[in-house]
Amino acid sequence: MRARFLFALSSLVLACGDDVSGSGGDGGAGGTAAPEPLPPLTRAPLTTDERLVVTRAPEMAGTYDPRLPEDMDAMLASGYGDYTLAAGEAVVTRTQDGTAAPPPGPNATRLARFVHFADIQLADDESPARIVNADSPDATSGAFRPQEGHECRIMNAAVRTINKVHETFPIDAVVLGGDNADNAQTNEVDWVLAILSGAASVSCDSGDDDDPKPGPANDPKDAFYADGLKMPWVWVTGNHDVLQQGNFMPLPKEADYLASYCGTGTRDWSEPGGPTIIGDVVPDPQRKPLSGQEVLEKVRADGDGHGVTAEAAAAGRAFYAYDVPGTPIRFLVVDTAAPTGSAEGLIHQSEIDTFLQPALDAAEAEGKYVIVTSHHASSKLTDGGEFGGTAQPDAVLPDPFRDLLAGYPNLLMHLAGHTHVHRVTLVDAPSSTGQYWEVETSALADYPNQLRLIEIWDLDNGFLSIRSVVLDYQTENDPVAEDGRRRAISDFTSGWTGDAAGAADERNVELYVPKP
Numbered sequence: 333m334r335a336r337f338l339f340a341l342s343s344l345v346l347a348c349g350d351d352v353s354g355s356g357g358d359g360g361a362g363g364t365a366a367p368e369p370l371p372p373l374t375r376a377p378l379t380t381d382e383r384l385v386v387t388r389a390p391e392m393a394g395t396y397d398p399r400l401p402e403d404m405d406a407m408l409a410s411g412y413g414d415y416t417l418a419a420g421e422a423v424v425t426r427t428q429d430g431t432a433a434p435p436p437g438p439n440a441t442r443l444a445r446f447v448h449f450a451d452i453q454l455a456d457d458e459s460p461a462r463i464v465n466a467d468s469p470d471a472t473s474g475a476f477r478p479q480e481g482h483e484c485r486i487m488n489a490a491v492r493t494i495n496k497v498h499e500t501f502p503i504d505a506v507v508l509g510g511d512n513a514d515n516a517q518t519n520e521v522d523w524v525l526a527i528l529s530g531a532a533s534v535s536c537d538s539g540d541d542d543d544p545k546p547g548p549a550n551d552p553k554d555a556f557y558a559d560g561l562k563m564p565w566v567w568v569t570g571n572h573d574v575l576q577q578g579n580f581m582p583l584p585k586e587a588d589y590l591a592s593y594c595g596t597g598t599r600d601w602s603e604p605g606g607p608t609i610i611g612d613v614v615p616d617p618q619r620k621p622l623s624g625q626e627v628l629e630k631v632r633a634d635g636d637g638h639g640v641t642a643e644a645a646a647a648g649r650a651f652y653a654y655d656v657p658g659t660p661i662r663f664l665v666v667d668t669a670a671p672t673g674s675a676e677g678l679i680h681q682s683e684i685d686t687f688l689q690p691a692l693d694a695a696e697a698e699g700k701y702v703i704v705t706s707h708h709a710s711s712k713l714t715d716g717g718e719f720g721g722t723a724q725p726d727a728v729l730p731d732p733f734r735d736l737l738a739g740y741p742n743l744l745m746h747l748a749g750h751t752h753v754h755r756v757t758l759v760d761a762p763s764s765t766g767q768y769w770e771v772e773t774s775a776l777a778d779y780p781n782q783l784r785l786i787e788i789w790d791l792d793n794g795f796l797s798i799r800s801v802v803l804d805y806q807t808e809n810d811p812v813a814e815d816g817r818r819r820a821i822s823d824f825t826s827g828w829t830g831d832a833a834g835a836a837d838e839r840n841v842e843l844y845v846p847k848p
């Protein structure tokens with residue numbers, strides 16, 4: 333398991349209709365002109381119809397170092413970022429007992445369609461709180477990503493793709509997977525909200541206003557127009573949203589975030605290619621780290637609040653129920669980030685007693701189908717005492733958590749992120765006769781940079797089903813997002829990050845669930 337050590341940076345974020353102003357500017361292109369919206373996408377094929385296939389086999393790390401601009405340029409020039417578009421991948425059907433899936437009945441009905449949008453890890457890549465020199469091809473491959481400066485544009489491209497799919501296949505809601513921001517910074521969370529909710533100008537450029545490629549709309553430090561999602565979206569907290577590097581309590585280290593010197597490696601976009609440096613940086617108050625309460629207060633203040641209740645914001649813990657409008661589907665959002673530090677998952681027994689179990693009981697009594705969603709999968713729940721953390725006496729470990737969930741026949745699945753891998757597990761709870769599906773979605777931050785489009789069906793044959801099709805983001809007329817895609821592929825083909833694409837039956841897959 334990779335520890336995802338990262339820090340990020342910021343800049344200005346404006347609500348729709350606001351003028352560009354303040355630090356950051358618009359890429360040195362004259363200062364005040366608002367960025368133009370991109371032309372609408374003309375297509376957004378599902379991976380059942382067309383999929384992106386990397387053309388170069390991944391190699392052992394060693395030939396190139398993606399942190400070096402000259403190496404990155406050499407990789408892109410020699411095909412490390414190349415891909416082709418291939419025929420689609422069929423949906424594989426899986427049942428819990430392994431028997432053949434009965435065909436749908438004549439009145440099979442789709443109950444809901446939503447997108448799982450996990451591990452964006454939107455990073456202020458100029459922050460002095462970053463530690464890119466800790467990156468390596470193995471244990472800490474998330475400390476640096478050659479595409480990290482491009483993640484705002486990759487995320488914006490993903491939003492545009494979801495909106496395009498929505499025109500053909502209406503989407504009820506988008507559910508985040510946590511690790512939406514990378515380093516619990518104010519500017520990072522502001523960028524996430526602006527890109528998801530829409531903004532006339534977003535500039536993911538902290539410190540000085542940099543313009544690595546002169547002129548507007550041609551580099552990741554230029555301001556851009558954010559369309560925003562055309563449907564409701566729901567916040568889920570991950571360890572990177574509330575912890576320094578996803579591992580450490582950030583507020584005691586506030587001075588590191590606001591400093592004018594970085595001793596652990598960050599990026600300097602005043603130089604060609606944004607080389608990594610140790611040395612002086614331009615400080616930026618928008619890098620101030622946020623507490624769990626402050627993160628949720630910001631989310632709650634944006635738009636419809638994205639599921640965050642007043643109680644959750646006050647507690648700084650993202651526990652809430654979210655009913656998908658017009659459907660019998662209820663998400664129970666569970667906060668598994670450890671406020672006491674550590675990248676691994678933590679739930680207190682008190683949170684089971686006061687939120688999760690009563691919420692499961694209520695949903696069952698109301699006839700709702702439940703999707704429990706959290707950043708960490710059950711296998712990542714610990715006592716909180718892993719690296720960076722403190723052991724908690726009332727931590728809930730994987731088996732009791734699985735037993736709890738397996739006791740509810742109206743539970744459709746547990747949906748998670750964090751591992752950056754497409755994975756589907758049939759959980760066989762140890763002390764229960766029940767089974768349930770646990771579904772993990774890969775990260776938008778890393779190759780394969782995908783989302784999941786998920787449908788819930790009543791198959792009219794005694795089963796419900798969870799139908800997942802992974803989704804590639806589209807970069808038509810969006811050269812900065814396309815540059816980000818190729819950098820992410822290069823990170824994979826150069827051996828600096830692992831293969832997270834999962835098996836075919838963990839990507840496009842229909843999971844049968846006995847109807848309660």
Ligand SMILES: [Ca+2]
Binds near residue numbers: 357543553554
């Ligand atoms: Ca700029």
Ligand SMILES: [Ca+2]
Binds near residue numbers: 537
């Ligand atoms: Ca800057």
Ligand SMILES: [Ca+2]
Binds near residue numbers: 547549
């Ligand atoms: Ca520019």
